[in-house]
Amino acid sequence: MGIKAVEGHLKYLGLPTFVGRSKKQVFGFVQDRVWKKLKGWKEKLLSRVRKDVLIKAVVQSIHTYIMGYFRLPTGLYNHIASRINKFYWGSKDGEKKIHWIKWDKLYQSKQNGGLGFRDMEAFNMDLLAKQGWRLIKNSESLAARTLSSRYYNRKDFLSSDVGFSPCFTWRSIWQAKCVLEKGECWRIRNGETVKIWKDPWLPKQNGSKPWSTSTTLNPNARVAELMLEEEKEWNTDLINQIFLPFEAQQILDIPIPSSNQVDCFY
Known part of the structure; x- marks a missing residue:
C-alpha cells in the first residue's frame, strides 16, 4: 500500500524511495507539477493581485512536503x-x-519593497532544520533512533558527522544543521551536558557563547563546574574571577532548579 512507480521511479507516499546521482531526473516531477498548475490558469484573466495569491497559496506549496525530507x-x-x-x-x-x-527583489517582504514570495532554497533548509530539531527534541522517536544508530551513535545530532555513504535524506537533514546552530541555545538545568567554552548557553549574548577566556578551567569544562553542588547555587567568586562583568551577570541571572533536571535546548 502506498508504493507506486511514477515516471520510472519507485515512490512511497509521494516520495522517491531511492535517490541516485541524477537528482534532476529524480525530482523532475516537482517542476512538472508546478508547470501543469501554471498552465491551467488563464493568466490574461488574472490581475497581479490574484496571481500573487495563487503563487503563494498554491504553486509555492506544491513541493512543501517533499522539501521536508530532501534538499x-x-x-x-x-x-x-x-x-x-x-x-x-x-x-x-x-x-x-x-x-x-528582479526576482530576488520579489523575495523580500512587502515592508522592504518586495512582494513576500518565498525563497524556496531557504525555505527548503528551514524545513529540513525542523526535522533536525525533531531528532533533538524527540530522541526516542523511531526516526531518531533509526538515524542515530546509523549515523551518530554515542553523539547528539548537532555533534554528528555526515558519515560514510549516507542516504540522501540524512545528508539533506545534516546539511541543514547550520540553520539550527545559528539560533540554538541551551537552557541550563544541572549543567552537566553543556560545555562552557564550546556550547551556546548565554541567552543575551551574540552567538550565545562566552567571549571570555580562562586558564583556570580546561577547554572541555562543563557548566556544572561553575556551580556549588550542595547549595544548588552559582559559584559567584569563581564566575566573577573568570568572566567579563556583563557575562558574569548573565550567568548569575540564570536560575538553577532545585531538582536535578537535564539541560535542554530552547
Whole structure:
C-alpha cells in the first residue's frame, strides 16, 4: 500500500524511495507539477493581485512536503522560479513582457519593497532544520533512533558527522544543521551536558557563547563546574574571577532548579 512507480521511479507516499546521482531526473516531477498548475490558469484573466495569491497559496506549496525530507537541486529552484516569474509578469503574443523588478527583489517582504514570495532554497533548509530539531527534541522517536544508530551513535545530532555513504535524506537533514546552530541555545538545568567554552548557553549574548577566556578551567569544562553542588547555587567568586562583568551577570541571572533536571535546548 502506498508504493507506486511514477515516471520510472519507485515512490512511497509521494516520495522517491531511492535517490541516485541524477537528482534532476529524480525530482523532475516537482517542476512538472508546478508547470501543469501554471498552465491551467488563464493568466490574461488574472490581475497581479490574484496571481500573487495563487503563487503563494498554491504553486509555492506544491513541493512543501517533499522539501521536508530532501534538499532539492539548486537548478530545480531556479527553473521553478523562472516559470513563476514568467507567469507573474505575463506574456503577449508569445513574447514575455518586461520584468520590472528582479526576482530576488520579489523575495523580500512587502515592508522592504518586495512582494513576500518565498525563497524556496531557504525555505527548503528551514524545513529540513525542523526535522533536525525533531531528532533533538524527540530522541526516542523511531526516526531518531533509526538515524542515530546509523549515523551518530554515542553523539547528539548537532555533534554528528555526515558519515560514510549516507542516504540522501540524512545528508539533506545534516546539511541543514547550520540553520539550527545559528539560533540554538541551551537552557541550563544541572549543567552537566553543556560545555562552557564550546556550547551556546548565554541567552543575551551574540552567538550565545562566552567571549571570555580562562586558564583556570580546561577547554572541555562543563557548566556544572561553575556551580556549588550542595547549595544548588552559582559559584559567584569563581564566575566573577573568570568572566567579563556583563557575562558574569548573565550567568548569575540564570536560575538553577532545585531538582536535578537535564539541560535542554530552547
